[in-house]
Amino acid sequence: MNRRDTITIAMIIIGLTLMVTSYFFGAAPFCSDGVECSNPRVQWSPAVFVLGVVIAFSSAIYYEVAKDKRE
Amino acid sequence: MTTDVIDVPPPDVAPEDTELPMGVGRFDRGWRTFIIFPIIGVVIGLIAYLYERNQGLVVTGMRDLGSMRGATWGLYITLVVYFVGVSFAGITIAAVIRLFHLEQLRGIARMAELMTVVALILGALAIVVDLGQQMRGIVNLFRYARPQSPFFGTFSLVISGYLFASIVYLYVTSRRDASRMASQPSKLRRFFQWWSAGYEDTSDQRARDSRTSFWLALAILPLLVVAHSSLGFVFGLQVGRPGWFGTLQAPAFVILAGVSGIGHIIVMAAMIRKSLGAEDRIGMDAFSWLGRALMILLFVYVYFIVVELLTITYQPSVAEQQLSEALLTGRYAPIFWGSTLALLVSLIALAVMGLQKRWRLSWLIAAGVLVNVGALGKRYLIVVPSQTHGQLLPYGVGSYTPSWVEIGVAIGLFSLGTLMVAVFMKVFPIIELDDDLEEVST
Numbered sequence: 166m167n168r169r170d171t172i173t174i175a176m177i178i179i180g181l182t183l184m185v186t187s188y189f190f191g192a193a194p195f196c197s198d199g200v201e202c203s204n205p206r207v208q209w210s211p212a213v214f215v216l217g218v219v220i221a222f223s224s225a226i227y228y229e230v231a232k233d234k235r236e
Numbered sequence: 237m238t239t240d241v242i243d244v245p246p247p248d249v250a251p252e253d254t255e256l257p258m259g260v261g262r263f264d265r266g267w268r269t270f271i272i273f274p275i276i277g278v279v280i281g282l283i284a285y286l287y288e289r290n291q292g293l294v295v296t297g298m299r300d301l302g303s304m305r306g307a308t309w310g311l312y313i314t315l316v317v318y319f320v321g322v323s324f325a326g327i328t329i330a331a332v333i334r335l336f337h338l339e340q341l342r343g344i345a346r347m348a349e350l351m352t353v354v355a356l357i358l359g360a361l362a363i364v365v366d367l368g369q370q371m372r373g374i375v376n377l378f379r380y381a382r383p384q385s386p387f388f389g390t391f392s393l394v395i396s397g398y399l400f401a402s403i404v405y406l407y408v409t410s411r412r413d414a415s416r417m418a419s420q421p422s423k424l425r426r427f428f429q430w431w432s433a434g435y436e437d438t439s440d441q442r443a444r445d446s447r448t449s450f451w452l453a454l455a456i457l458p459l460l461v462v463a464h465s466s467l468g469f470v471f472g473l474q475v476g477r478p479g480w481f482g483t484l485q486a487p488a489f490v491i492l493a494g495v496s497g498i499g500h501i502i503v504m505a506a507m508i509r510k511s512l513g514a515e516d517r518i519g520m521d522a523f524s525w526l527g528r529a530l531m532i533l534l535f536v537y538v539y540f541i542v543v544e545l546l547t548i549t550y551q552p553s554v555a556e557q558q559l560s561e562a563l564l565t566g567r568y569a570p571i572f573w574g575s576t577l578a579l580l581v582s583l584i585a586l587a588v589m590g591l592q593k594r595w596r597l598s599w600l601i602a603a604g605v606l607v608n609v610g611a612l613g614k615r616y617l618i619v620v621p622s623q624t625h626g627q628l629l630p631y632g633v634g635s636y637t638p639s640w641v642e643i644g645v646a647i648g649l650f651s652l653g654t655l656m657v658a659v660f661m662k663v664f665p666i667i668e669l670d671d672d673l674e675e676v677s678t
Contacts, residue, residue: 193382205380211388212378218397222404222455225448229408230433 173228180221187213254421258665259512261424267662274655281648284641285365293368297639305634307623311642312366314616315649317467318496319359321489321611324464325497326352327402331453334409341525343518343667344505347657349406350666351500354656356399358649365645386469398456398463405452411435412445413669424663431664464490471618478555479548479622488540491533495579496611498530502604504657506597508666517667524595530603531586538583541576555626558633562625567635568617575613578606 166174191210196202205211255262288295299306326348333341333348367373381388415435418428435441465486471477472485502523509518548560563572582603589595624634638646660666 192388193380203382205382209379211381215378215396219400222397222401222452225404225408225452229411229444229448232434 169228169231172231173224176224176227177221180217180219180224183217183220184214185217187211187217256417256420256422256424256665257669258514258661258667260417260662260665261422263662267658271655271658274651274658277647277651278655279648280644281646281651284644284648288365288641288645295639295641297637297642299634299636301623301634302627302629302631305624305632307620307634307636309366309619309623310636311616311638311646312362314612314619315362315646316359316366317489317619318612318615319355319362319649320464320467321493321615322497322500323352323355323359323398323402324460324490324493325501326350326355327398327405327456327460328494329498329501330405330409331457334449335453335457338525340519340521343514344501344522344526346406346410346668347504347508347666348501349402349409350657350660351497351504352402353399353406354653355497355500356402357656358653360399361652362649386466386473398460401452401456401459405449405456407431408445408448408452410664412437412442413665416669417665427663461490464493471622476628477622478553478626478628479559480618480626482544482547484540484544485618488537488544491537491540492611492614494533495530495537495607498526498533499582499604499607499611502526502530502600503608506601506604508661512667514667517670520595520597523597523600527586527589527595527600527603530607531583531590534579534583534586534607538579541579555628559621559625562621562633563617566625568621571613572617575610575617578610578613582606582610 187207187210191207191213192205194202194206207213259267296310296312297306298308298310301308329341330345330348330352332338333345364370364374377387411432412435414428415432415437418425418432422428468486468489471480472482474480505518505522505526509515545560548556549564552560562568585599585603589599620636624636627634657666
């Protein structure tokens, strides 16, 4: 696997990790019987989710634009 | 192997005067005249918005539910739903073209991608104008939004994720043409060089392009189904709102999104085909494919309308009866029957062409316009009547009429979309360049 593939896959994994973590562990918990259910456990979690989407899809641009060493 | 473009300028012509394909870089008189109208529309929209910004949402026709007998969601939310719906078909068709190698549709792929990006931007702007405190709304969404809320899915997935993914897709699939445009001397050469970002038309690069667009298309398709369904859930999950609560909302949103989007693509493709003289690039086989797709989706949507009507009229609760009367015979009847008629007439026209296996462009354009009129009406009927006539609390019947400010902003948004497409056409080929026509191997 060359550098391009490695970084692309790393970007996808980082993006997905941010999405999953912020959605399931950072945002408000999946319950509906208390104030703690309304507030996010970590503020800006939705922004982190969007950042994850941006990083994951940016991997396509990196994969396209980046040059391999041998090139 | 390298490639060069055939269209080399004659020696007596300055390099800057080279004619680029697809009318790119030629701001001729017809185009300049055409864009005056959308520019005027954008100015109207801007004036209306600044007035609203200065005076507050009181200058719109929206009022509180119940106590003020109004509707808190009006024309702006109708436009959000409509624009996001239009975006659906664009990226779906673009993705399907690449996934299933539908060569006859390749001529409309880029305009479909562009339509998605433009429609999503307009959808995002329609949300912004609907907020009394725009910055507070935007900041708090990214700070506090709950994943369980369909709004989270709608605004984080649709507006940010889906828009970003569509822009990436448009960029990735256009680099090759940017590189070919950059190989010709023109005033836009630097711009194309920047866009192509070192693209070299080698077999390696083409294979990489193919892989990237395939995986992007594969990633975007489920994303957009989730995103559009969650927009339906914004309404469909509200148990206390007759007319909204129901399992059909999400699939009906996706189907009507396909209907309005394909209608838009047909009209847009026909106009661009005519203005660029690109009859050979966008053939009738592309339009017949779009016509068949539109016909199938319309059949499904009409079935949904019938099921919905039967459900709300068979054994309705008091609130549902009030709502169905308002829709069928009351205040909203002209919009309901008008939009239903528009969809039915389109369906009949498409079915006749389908049975005859003879697709006429003029009929297809008419169907494309009509389904969008119908879709806009249906979106309005989804958003507004349940607020004014669907009260479970003991409030009287309400009303909502868009003010001149909302109509002005709506004109501005449609004009901005037209302007964006018109400008894009002049800075980048809106139809993918054809290998056989534009290039020769050296």
